[in-house]
Amino acid sequence: MRLRSLFVGLQTLIGVLIAALLIQVLLVQWQQVTRSDEGLQSLRQFKLLLVSAEMASRERGPANGVLGDQVPADPGKQERLKQARARADAALAQVQQALTGQPKVSTPVRQAAAQLERARKAVDALAALPPAKRDAVALHAAVGEMFKVIDHLEPVALQLADLTVQAYPELADDITAARHAADLRELAGRLGSQFTPAITARRVFTPAERLDIERLRGRIDELGKLIELRTRFIETHATSIAAAQTMQADYFGDAARFIDEQVATGSRDGAFTVDTAQFAARYVPRMDAIVSLRNTLLADAEQSAVEKYEGARRQFALLAAGGLLTLLLLAGTVWLINSRVVSPLLSVTNVISALTRGEWPPVLNVGSGFHEVAELQRSTDVLRQMSLDRQQLEQERQQLIEQLRDQSNTDFLTGLPNRRGFYALAEHHLISRLRDPVPLALAMFDLDHFKQINDQHGHDTGDAVLQGVAEVCSKLCRRGDVVARYGGEEFLVLMRQCSLEDAREQAQRLRQGISGLAFTGTDGKPLRPVTASFGVTVLADDDTDVQAALARADAALYGAKRAGRDCVMTMVP
Numbered sequence: 001m002r003l004r005s006l007f008v009g010l011q012t013l014i015g016v017l018i019a020a021l022l023i024q025v026l027l028v029q030w031q032q033v034t035r036s037d038e039g040l041q042s043l044r045q046f047k048l049l050l051v052s053a054e055m056a057s058r059e060r061g062p063a064n065g066v067l068g069d070q071v072p073a074d075p076g077k078q079e080r081l082k083q084a085r086a087r088a089d090a091a092l093a094q095v096q097q098a099l100t101g102q103p104k105v106s107t108p109v110r111q112a113a114a115q116l117e118r119a120r121k122a123v124d125a126l127a128a129l130p131p132a133k134r135d136a137v138a139l140h141a142a143v144g145e146m147f148k149v150i151d152h153l154e155p156v157a158l159q160l161a162d163l164t165v166q167a168y169p170e171l172a173d174d175i176t177a178a179r180h181a182a183d184l185r186e187l188a189g190r191l192g193s194q195f196t197p198a199i200t201a202r203r204v205f206t207p208a209e210r211l212d213i214e215r216l217r218g219r220i221d222e223l224g225k226l227i228e229l230r231t232r233f234i235e236t237h238a239t240s241i242a243a244a245q246t247m248q249a250d251y252f253g254d255a256a257r258f259i260d261e262q263v264a265t266g267s268r269d270g271a272f273t274v275d276t277a278q279f280a281a282r283y284v285p286r287m288d289a290i291v292s293l294r295n296t297l298l299a300d301a302e303q304s305a306v307e308k309y310e311g312a313r314r315q316f317a318l319l320a321a322g323g324l325l326t327l328l329l330l331a332g333t334v335w336l337i338n339s340r341v342v343s344p345l346l347s348v349t350n351v352i353s354a355l356t357r358g359e360w361p362p363v364l365n366v367g368s369g370f371h372e373v374a375e376l377q378r379s380t381d382v383l384r385q386m387s388l389d390r391q392q393l394e395q396e397r398q399q400l401i402e403q404l405r406d407q408s409n410t411d412f413l414t415g416l417p418n419r420r421g422f423y424a425l426a427e428h429h430l431i432s433r434l435r436d437p438v439p440l441a442l443a444m445f446d447l448d449h450f451k452q453i454n455d456q457h458g459h460d461t462g463d464a465v466l467q468g469v470a471e472v473c474s475k476l477c478r479r480g481d482v483v484a485r486y487g488g489e490e491f492l493v494l495m496r497q498c499s500l501e502d503a504r505e506q507a508q509r510l511r512q513g514i515s516g517l518a519f520t521g522t523d524g525k526p527l528r529p530v531t532a533s534f535g536v537t538v539l540a541d542d543d544t545d546v547q548a549a550l551a552r553a554d555a556a557l558y559g560a561k562r563a564g565r566d567c568v569m570t571m572v573p
């Protein structure tokens with residue numbers, strides 16, 4: 001596997017794993033935030049619900065006042081009832097609005113509101129009768145209708161309390177104690193209502209009233225103990241503990257003693273020393289401590305819930321930021337390792353591979369990696385540079401060899417192939433003849449009395465004559481024919497596709513061309529015409545080299561010299 005693929009694959013895998021883990025953690029944390037938010041909403045709804053139950057409960061006091069009065073009732077009492085009803089309506093409307101979209105809990109609240117309307121009608125109908133016609137049973141029935149309102153609200157309170165505790169288990173004591181306090185306020189109110197008929201008629205309790213009063217007092221005591229137990233464990237909120245102590249002193253101390261006195265009077269002779277208004281003025285304010293405890297417990301619980309909710313949100317934000325930072329760091333690390341380690345290593349590998357294959361190595365970007373990698377790049381670049389130098393030297397050496405070979409095959413004076421060059425070219429022609437059999441002819445010529453030119457006009461003039469002869473012969477010969485200087489003033493012409501007769505004629509043309517040349521001596525006077533003697537032959541079909549043909553041409557040349565020079569002699573194989 002290639003290094004880059006491995007690297008990219010591994011990094012992708014790690015990135016995906018980290019991202020998956022991060023998403024999982026964020027999801028869990030977000031659920032915590034959502035749960036805390038929902039719990040907080042439930043707690044606030046719970047609070048509103050308890051307030052609305054309290055308001056509905058409080059309405060019974062002024063209702064009792066009107067029911068115990070003349071017809072028409074005292075305007076002050078009627079006004080108090082009106083205000084109490086308005087407060088109850090407002091509280092119920094508020095809780096109904098808060099519960100919108102939650103049919104499970106909003107329906108019972110709606111039913112409670114409807115029940116309250118029914119109870120009010122019953123109260124109003126009874127209050128319209130003369131006092132003599134308002135018997136105990138009718139009064140009980142009217143007040144009972146009002147109690148039913150609370151019966152509708154109680155399960156909702158329980159449900160909202162449960163939802164709150166599910167989100168905030170640590171607030172279980174606060175919430176339960178608050179619920180107990182609300183129940184206590186309700187029962188305390190009901191207890192007070194139990195005295196109204198007896199006090200109004202200044203009579204002893206009926207057995208049913210006595211039973212209800214005792215039952216209520218028993219439940220009230222029980223709730224008092226439960227509240228004490230719950231609040232004992234609430235250590236974080238000193239305000240709640242203080243409110244609980246105040247409630248114990250106010251209600252279970254002062255109010256309980258007052259109730260004891262009234263119970264004793266109602267059980268003994270019914271000679272109450274207070275009327276209903278005085279009873280209410282003495283008793284009702286003591287219940288405020290219960291409401292205060294409930295409110296304090298809920299306020300403390302809400303404060304804790306808000307803190308926890310904010311904490312969950314903060315933690316989520318921290319986790320999200322941390323996760324994002326981790327991913328960014330990972331991406332940065334990947335980029336850094338890729339650009340500073342992997343890529344430089346791959347470029348070094350490419351260079352070394354090219355070097356080992358003997359190819360031209362690619363350019364290396366030195367210094368793009370970390371210190372150690374850059375060191376490796378520098379070393380590799382030195383190797384690369386050395387290899388380039390070596391290859392350049394090798395090229396130059398090859399060029400030099402070529403040049404030397406050319407020089408060793410060429411006559412430096414005339415530029416014609418020398419003897420060595422002639423043999424090489426002749427061999428090439430002979431090899432070609434194996435594939436393509438064509439007749440080859442050979443002419444050898446020698447300048448006549450050349451020594452005299454040297455002697456009379458000097459070597460430079462002799463050289464100029466040799467160059468002039470070489471030039472005219474090259475011009476007169478066809479392309480592909482070989483004109484060479486065999487040595488001294490002796491030349492060779494190898495002619496392709498040429499019979500002996502054709503060769504002889506070509507030799508004549510060359511001879512005439514040479515004799516037609518005009519040279520000037522060192523003294524500025526023209527030289528006498530230069531002539532040459534020619535020996536011509538053809539190569540035999542089975543000749544594998546030019547030696548035999550050279551010997552015949554030489555012999556024919558010798559013949560031409562003996563025949564008086566400046567002529568052409570031929571010899572057949």
Ligand SMILES: Nc1nc2c(ncn2[C@@H]2O[C@H](COP(=O)(O)OP(=O)(O)OP(=O)(O)O)[C@@H](O)[C@H]2O)c(=O)[nH]1
Pocket residue numbers: 413446447448449450451452454458459460461462463466487488489561
């Ligand atoms: N200037 C010059 N002279 C050369 C060169 N090579 C050979 N020679 C001269 O050519 C002359 C050849 O003389 P010979 O062999 O006696 O021949 P010749 O004088 O031409 O007489 P024949 O061949 O018998 O006609 C010598 O004097 C050589 O020194 C050269 O490259 N330049």
